[in-house]
Amino acid sequence: MAVEYRCCEASFFIHIGIIVLLVLFAGLMSGLTLGLMSLSLVDLEVLAKSGTPQDRKHAAKILPVVKKQHLLLCTLLICNAASMEALPIFLDSLVTAWGAILISVTLILLFGEIIPQSVCSRYGLAIGAAVAPVVRVLVWICFPVAYPISKLLDLLLGDGHEALFRRAELKTLVTLHGNEAGKGGELTHDETTIIAGALELSExxxxxxxxxxxxxxxxxxxxxxxxxxxxxxxxxxxxxxxxxxxxxxxxxxxxxxxxxxxxxxxxxxxxxxxxxxxxxxxxxxxxxxxxxxxxxxxxxxxxxxxxxxxxxxxxxxxxxxxxxxxxxxxxxxxxxxxxxxxxxxxxxxxxxxxxxxxxxxxxxxxxxxxxxxxxxxxxxxxxxxxxxxxxxxxxxxxxxxxxxxxxxxxxxxxxxxxx
Known part of the structure; x- marks a missing residue:
């Protein structure tokens, strides 16, 4: 009787540990989907060449990972979906069916979506650089499934997502970076005027x-x-x-x-x-x-x-x-x-x-x-x-x-x- 109780107790804690890992893993995949996919290749190249020393290191680690954006997107979404689908299975052995649904939705919504995406939207560069080796491994694991889907997306949507600014947009961006705009920019009035003049000179x-x-x-x-x-x-x-x-x-x-x-x-x-x-x-x-x-x-x-x-x-x-x-x-x-x-x-x-x-x-x-x-x-x-x-x-x-x-x-x- 004591042995059976200990086995049930051990199984309970194992299930709890797996549930916690699944929630954390799903949150990590959700956060990386927002944090890494929101960084364009142009942004990363700018940071890698002219950012702060810390940003240069982070951008250099992330660039090889996000180079194939559709493959990365498919990998993160497949891992996120797999962890969320596996969560109710382990919860069902601990609570009733309606309890498993309620707990899984709550855990996924709070710890798998809201908190991870809020954190990664602000510190996505640092977090992405820290888990870049893990993402590389996941890409290789999901490659048989993610690669065909990513190639289909490349054919349908194209593989180039470099968001280069048009001349008028770049001029507005420079104006917003001026210290007169009140947004914390470092450019002086003379600097923004000269840059705007150079952009207008071709017209x-x-x-x-x-x-x-x-x-x-x-x-x-x-x-x-x-x-x-x-x-x-x-x-x-x-x-x-x-x-x-x-x-x-x-x-x-x-x-x-x-x-x-x-x-x-x-x-x-x-x-x-x-x-x-x-x-x-x-x-x-x-x-x-x-x-x-x-x-x-x-x-x-x-x-x-x-x-x-x-x-x-x-x-x-x-x-x-x-x-x-x-x-x-x-x-x-x-x-x-x-x-x-x-x-x-x-x-x-x-x-x-x-x-x-x-x-x-x-x-x-x-x-x-x-x-x-x-x-x-x-x-x-x-x-x-x-x-x-x-x-x-x-x-x-x-x-x-x-x-x-x-x-x-x-x-x-x-x-x-x-x-």
Whole structure:
């Protein structure tokens, strides 16, 4: 009688232990389903590369496990379902049928769903990294059943779940991370403004940042550098001044103000006798990123914006050691003037024979022949453009940087004028 009682008591405690293990196992599977599946591969890659040292370790352990998300999901759900289905079997031997149902529902709901998912939703990364070896073993155990189901899900739903943000969503996300949003973000106002400006730059065109020709200071190539003109150039405070021929809409080049330091105003030297540099011509619908890439090459930090819009630019396909120059087809008219038939017909790649590409600690720079960018007008007639190729504005690197910063850049002359 005592032996039978002891056997029943031992069987009772064994059943209780199994029930506790089943509830804990079901809770773990339920919590991991929420904790691991809520972490996208993009989130884990970001944490693995730029998170805190602890988050990097956890993300590195979890990444191999969640790489096949459908296989992991099937494994966790199969294990969770098996433990919940086995629980009433062991409870039925201890209590009545209705008691087994009531207790199993209560245990599963409280300790198998609510508490585990609440904990794993907050500490899913740490818990997932701790039980990653156990999950690997479960994947192999459930592989014969979970693998066919996961492959079917891959075929029906696709195997890519990388939740990359769109440009507008990323801009909003950056704004929410600013300290001005009041959500604990670390980004300052200037940082969020610059990031937002960089994201918007691809949507803006040259016409959005250019200075209209009516507000542009330019000088006639036939003018003389007398005291009045020199003083006017000095008062404007620009480092580069566009040069036009006959009409202001026909801008043919630019002069660097620093090159005028050696000229005496009393000599009244004609503008065409000083060094006039070539100036690129770009359409108004050219993306700002493309013009910024051209400015970075150092050929010119100023460009003329023309009316023509049906032009093709391919400025982003340049490679190291190749210089992109403007391919201009020109022909002489009967009057002896040079007429440009298509001033920016295409961007064409030429082997870099004169330009040498080199890198330094501060980035990539061009070392080129200075004479290649000088406008030769002594022995050649001046160009006269068609009506649809006339200038409508000027754009400089400073204009593009202002669009990037989304703020005006004031130099010393601007400050003096404002005062």
């Amino acid at each position: 803006k065109k040259v016409r959005d940042a250019m200075t209209p020709l009516s507000k542009t200071f330019a000088i006639d190539i036939n003018a003389k550098l007398d005291r009045k003109l020199m003083q006017e150039i000095l008062d404007k405070g620009h480092s580069r001044v566009p040069v036009y021929y006959e009409e202001k809409t026909n801008i043919i080049g630019l002069i660097l103000v620093k090159n005028l330091l050696s000229i005496h105003p009393d000599d009244e030297i004609p503008v065409k006798n000083v060094t006039i540099r070539k100036i690129p011509r770009v359409p108004g619908d050219m993306p700002l990123y493309d013009i910024l890439n051209e400015f970075q090459k150092g050929h010119s930090h100023m460009a003329v914006v023309i009316k023509q819009s049906n032009l093709i630019q391919q400025t982003s396909n340049n490679v190291d050691g190749v210089d992109l120059r403007l391919d201009i087809d020109s022909q002489k008219t009967n009057e002896g003037s040079m007429k440009t038939t298509n001033p920016i017909r295409r961007w064409k790649s030429y082997p870099d024979s004169q330009n040498t590409y080199r890198s330094s600690s501060r980035g990539k720079k061009w070392s080129r022949d200075a004479e290649a960018s000088v406008l030769q007008i002594h022995d050649a007639p001046l160009p006269k453009l068609n009506e649809d190729e006339e200038a409508i504005g000027i754009i400089t690197m400073e204009d593009v940087i202002e669009e990037l910063l989304q703020e005006e850049i004031y130099d010393e002359t601007d400050v003096q004028e404002d005062q």
